[in-house]
Amino acid sequence: MNEAYAIPAVAVVVLATVLIGGFGLRISRTTSDFYVASRTVGPSLNAAAISGEYLSAASFLGVAGLVLVYGPDMLWYPVGYTAGYLVLLVFVAAPLRRSGAYTLPDFAEGRLESRQVRTVVSVLVVGVGWLYLVPQLQGAGLTLQILTGAPRWLGGALVAAVVVLAVAAGGMRSITFVQAFQYWLKLTALLVPAFFLLLAWHRDGGAPPAFPAGPELPSSGAGTGQPIATSRADHPLYATYGLIVATFLGTMGLPHVVVRFYTSPNGRAARRTTVFVLALIGFFYLLPPLYGWLGRLYAPELTHAPDADAAVLLLPGRTVGGIGGDLLGALVAGGAFAAFLSTASGLTMAVAGVLSQDVLPARGVRHFRLATVLAMTVPLGGTLLVSAVPVADAVGMAFAVSASSFCPLLVLGIWWRRLTPPGALAGLILGGGSALAAVTLTFAEVVRSGWLHTLLAWPAIWSVPVGFLAMILVSLATPGHIPPHTSATMTRLHLPESLTVRQTAAAAEGGGTGTRAEAGSTGTREGP
């Protein structure tokens, strides 16, 4: 790849991120602006921002890499990443917005009225966030190495520095603009080269690549993350179902996704935003598999090389060639950096929010900035320590932890009145804790083969039922601990805003019933 074009492209993306972040700095003045953009973000801007934040290194590089190596069975990754939003929409989106909390720990405390549950949720949010940040930084290291031959740690360090700057400077408001911009950038960066790749493929005769048919997958070409590859080849059906459960149920609990829903103006807008998101990311996911498919044809040696994740970056140069190939390669590289920056900044925002509220002693913007640095330092260290796992697989593990802890908490918390704090604690610790332990053991490569490794690498199939069962059974066993205001909380979560506006208006008036009818009539006029 010709670095003369790729390095300026990456530099432009990085600069644009910092500049748009700086633009937000002048707008965000209050603490509320800083955290959730004062809840004034409309559905289309917010949907582009959610999509921009969500499409990470795993989507941009990882999906194509896995499809290239293992064939079409890996298409479950993008399908799961998308379908997770549908599950989020039907069970969580509107009530989550109506809960009126900033973060998952806020939700847990508001619903269950327990500081202990809040603390455990905070720990898990930070854990999932860090787990998800590591592959982003690794992806950045890989990309910069391919572009310039720089050592692996440099790309990660660069992304970490830019993200800390952008997040600490502008907070959520600036991030909303940055993320929306980066969705369209990422889409362009895959769509335009894809068009030329298909033209070149047609010129070359248009022969379809040969993939191994059926479940017998090559176990030889895994490179890094070898044990995961062997496990996948040995138990493909179990791995597929584990992946489906983790991605379908895990999306709703990802800390950077959840925090975005609080920026919608009301529950109805939160729902509509989610439909936009499904359309936007669904459209994006048509592209990475195409790269994997063509990669099989034009870069077949990657199935045996250590870094199949590089397929997307290498294809334009290989297929189109010449100066056109170099320019398209530069565009893809810029898009890849947009992917690392956007997801990493969203995650850093969420983790820093939790750290500054629950770990650091005082609230306020200055502590938030300190928390931002802290939120990024640990995963950066992790990037240097752990061995590389394919980015899509590493991200899948973060989904698994989220699915076994936050999914039961959100679904039962929103729909089941008998949930108690001890029950929630049991579910979070048994479900989320066991999943977290399983993926930590996988990363540490304690168990390298056999069924035990498979069970640990794709924990969601057993850890999600464990989380749900523990939460339900312990709640049923402790009926005396049902939070006293459960009924009022449920009303707030489910009542449309058009009916609750009068309630809050009345509360603001000190409960005077005389003003209610007026407040209600303004509330009911709040239309689409």
Added chain:
Amino acid sequence: MHRLPRHRTQWEIDEQTTLGAAYVRSLMRSQLRAGIAAFAVLALPVVTMPLFFGALRNATVVWAVLGFGCYPLLVLIAWWYVRRAERNERAFARLVRGADPPGTP
């Protein structure tokens, strides 16, 4: 003492009466039904598909279904659910304001 407001049902919800709680429960039930219906439409094919693909051993079908076909369907299910959830909420709002004489704002 509370003066009885014009909208009696709204007052019951605001004041957390038993009747008000019953109204909210009915809304929750209808919304949960909508959610479970949408989830079932998603989950049933998804649970059977990997087995089906495994038995079929035809990569072209897998590419067509997972690579392209499923995304419009996901958006369709989402759109159907949002319409139904908003209809539930409108019906509930009508019920709550049911005592309104026609012509009040």
